Amino acid sequence: MPRLFVTATGTGIGKTHVVRLLLRTFARLGYRVGACKAVETGVEEAPQDARSLLEELYELNPDFTGFEARDLCAYTFPLPAAPFCADTEHSLDPDRILHKVSDLESHCDLLIIEGAGGLLVPLSEKYFMIDLARDLKAHTLLVTPSGLGCINQTLLSLRALDHAGLSYDWCVNLYEEQESFPKVTRPYYDAAFDDWWSVEEGLELFCQRFVERTKR
Numbered sequence: 749m750p751r752l753f754v755t756a757t758g759t760g761i762g763k764t765h766v767v768r769l770l771l772r773t774f775a776r777l778g779y780r781v782g783a784c785k786a787v788e789t790g791v792e793e794a795p796q797d798a799r800s801l802l803e804e805l806y807e808l809n810p811d812f813t814g815f816e817a818r819d820l821c822a823y824t825f826p827l828p829a830a831p832f833c834a835d836t837e838h839s840l841d842p843d844r845i846l847h848k849v850s851d852l853e854s855h856c857d858l859l860i861i862e863g864a865g866g867l868l869v870p871l872s873e874k875y876f877m878i879d880l881a882r883d884l885k886a887h888t889l890l891v892t893p894s895g896l897g898c899i900n901q902t903l904l905s906l907r908a909l910d911h912a913g914l915s916y917d918w919c920v921n922l923y924e925e926q927e928s929f930p931k932v933t934r935p936y937y938d939a940a941f942d943d944w945w946s947v948e949e950g951l952e953l954f955c956q957r958f959v960e961r962t963k964r
Contacts, residue, residue, distance in 0.1 A: 749853050750962040751886035755863040756875060757901040761893050762921040764797045766947055767862050768804050770889075773955045775808040782809060782856030785821050786845045786880065787864045787871065790828030794820055797862065811855040820850035821832055832870040840871050842880060849884060861886060867908050878912055885959065890918035891947070895925045899936055917954060920946045 752770070756763050764785075771781045784807060785924065788795040792797075799817035806812060808935065818824060822845040825834035832840075853859050863869070867878040881888050892902040902918070908917045918939070922929060938945045 750858050750958070751853075751861060751884055752858070752860045753850070753881045753884055753886035753888045754860060754891065755881065755888060755905075756865070756868055756891040757828065757893060757905045758866045761891050762923055762947070764800050764864050765892055765923075766889070766891050766919075766921060767801060767860050768954065769951055770860055771801070771804045771808055771953055774860075774959075775934060775960055779858040779959075780809050780811070780856045781805070782852050782859045783814065784849055784852050784859060784861045786861055786863075786904070787823045787825075787831045787840070788821050788846070789825045789831060789864065791824040791833040792826055794818070794884075795824050809856060816955065820830055820852070821848065830869050831864055832872055835871075842871065842883060845880060846883060852936060865963070867905055878908055878914070881913060881914055886935070887961075888914050888916040889954075891921050892917055892918060893924060894920050894922045894929045895931055896928070918944070919950060919954070920944065922946050922948050948961060 754767050756761050766792065767783060771783060774781050785795060785801060787796040788797050793819045799821040802815060802817050802820060823840055827834040849859065849861060861884060864875045865877065869877045871880065890905055890909065894896055899939040906918060
C-alpha cells in the first residue's frame with residue numbers, strides 16, 4: 749500500500765491544511781483515503797490537527813465514521829513542544845507509531861501520515877521525524893513557507909532529505925508574504941529548480957504523478 753509522509757520546514761507551515769487538500773484530491777482520483785497524525789502535542793482534550801483530518805475522512809471514507817480524533821494518533825501530549833520535550837516520561841516508542849500506521853491502513857488504500865514540526869524534530873534523544881519517514885518507507889512531501897528567509901529553511905531541509913537518501917517531493921505553501929514572494933524568493937527557486945511548485949497550483953499534478961509512480 750502506498751504511504752505518503754507530509755513534513756515541513758518547521759511548525760506552523762500548513763501541514764494539516766495540505767494534508768486535507770491531499771485527501772480530497774486523492775479521493776477524487778478514486779482512492780479510499782486515510783490519515784494519521786503520528787504525534788500531536790499541545791493536546792488538552794481532542795487533538796486539533798487530528799480532528800481536522802478526521803472531518804475530511806468523515807466526508808471521504810465511510811470506514812472512518814466511528815473514529816474519534818485520538819484514533820488517528822499514536823501519541824498525544826499536553827505540553828505544546830517537540831515530542832521529546834512533551835513526552836516527560838520518555839515513553840515514546842517509534843514501533844507504536846508504525847503499528848498505528850498499519851492499523852489505519854486496514855481502513856484505506858492510501859494512507860497520508862502527518863509529522864510534527866520539521867524533519868529534525870526529536871521524538872527521542874536520537875530519533876527524529878526524518879528517521880520516522882525512513883522507517884515508514886513512505887514517499888515524503890516537504891511543505892515549505894513563502895516568507896522572507898524561507899530559502900534557507902528550504903535548502904536545509906532538502907539537504908537533510910538528500911543526505912538521508914529518502915524519496916521526496918517538495919512544494920511551497922503560499923500562505924504569507926504572497927505579494928513579495930515573486931520578487932523576494934521566487935527568482936532563486938526558478939533559477940535553481942526546474943520543477944518546484946506551489947500548493948495552490950501544483951497539488952493536482954503531484955497527486956496524479958504519485959498515483960502513476962505507485963502503480964508501476
